[in-house]
Amino acid sequence: MNKTSFYEVKQIFSWLYGIKDPQNVFCYLAVGSEKALLFDTVYGIGSLPFAIKEVTDKPVCVVLGHGHLDHANGAYQFEEAWLHEADFDLCRLHTSEEYRLMSLKQLKESNIALPGGFNKEEYVKAGTGNLKKLDHGKIFDLGGLHIEIIDMGGHTAGSIGILAREHNVLLTSDSATPQVWMFKIESLSVKEYIAMLERVIQLDFDVFITGHTDEIMPKSDFQKYINAARHLSVEKSVPFKYHPELKGLLYREDGVEIVFSEAKL
Numbered sequence: 001m002n003k004t005s006f007y008e009v010k011q012i013f014s015w016l017y018g019i020k021d022p023q024n025v026f027c028y029l030a031v032g033s034e035k036a037l038l039f040d041t042v043y044g045i046g047s048l049p050f051a052i053k054e055v056t057d058k059p060v061c062v063v064l065g066h067g068h069l070d071h072a073n074g075a076y077q078f079e080e081a082w083l084h085e086a087d088f089d090l091c092r093l094h095t096s097e098e099y100r101l102m103s104l105k106q107l108k109e110s111n112i113a114l115p116g117g118f119n120k121e122e123y124v125k126a127g128t129g130n131l132k133k134l135d136h137g138k139i140f141d142l143g144g145l146h147i148e149i150i151d152m153g154g155h156t157a158g159s160i161g162i163l164a165r166e167h168n169v170l171l172t173s174d175s176a177t178p179q180v181w182m183f184k185i186e187s188l189s190v191k192e193y194i195a196m197l198e199r200v201i202q203l204d205f206d207v208f209i210t211g212h213t214d215e216i217m218p219k220s221d222f223q224k225y226i227n228a229a230r231h232l233s234v235e236k237s238v239p240f241k242y243h244p245e246l247k248g249l250l251y252r253e254d255g256v257e258i259v260f261s262e263a264k265l
Ligand SMILES: [Zn+2]
Pocket: 066, 068, 155, 174
């Protein structure tokens, strides 16, 4: 494991830190008076426990926002990680040797150096780590800070958000983001995505933070996501360049991008 600053750690609020993976994905550390909670684990190429030690020595529980490789692949570095069961199979695929080798290839192509002491064999064979079944509505009491698990299925069936109840802050991983991918095989329908957003916007939060930028977004942006999802159509979209085999279509409205496919309408 690396003992260098592979990750960039930044304080966002007095109780919340962002940990940035060099491949532009973020995980977040919420710190209460007794415990801390790590939300997502990025690609897990560098040591997350080492990065966390910069912030706190408190015991850490790990919650995964969904099962994709850029959020779940560091889970093996911890004793256990909570994930909604609907993403277990997806997580097994995304933490497989094939996917982990893909992540390393991507890192190399981006000219990002591996962290010092990186053990390729250990990383490639690490698997999912020790997954625990996470239920919607579960509350993690970190001491003066309560983190509630919110059902945000859409991007994947098992996608969740976490709501910091004392602070009215929602963290969404990839489930509601400036560019949401709804065209993957594991994505639910656009209809289900809209219903999810309409349910979640009713919750008590003032701002939200997503998985690929640490920008603090106002709740009003959440309404933009709903509007864009309601208005999208094949005619108003352009072909999406990644994963052409899935025939993704990109719809843009008011600074929001949704990638969907005809199969998800
Ligand atoms: Zn994802």
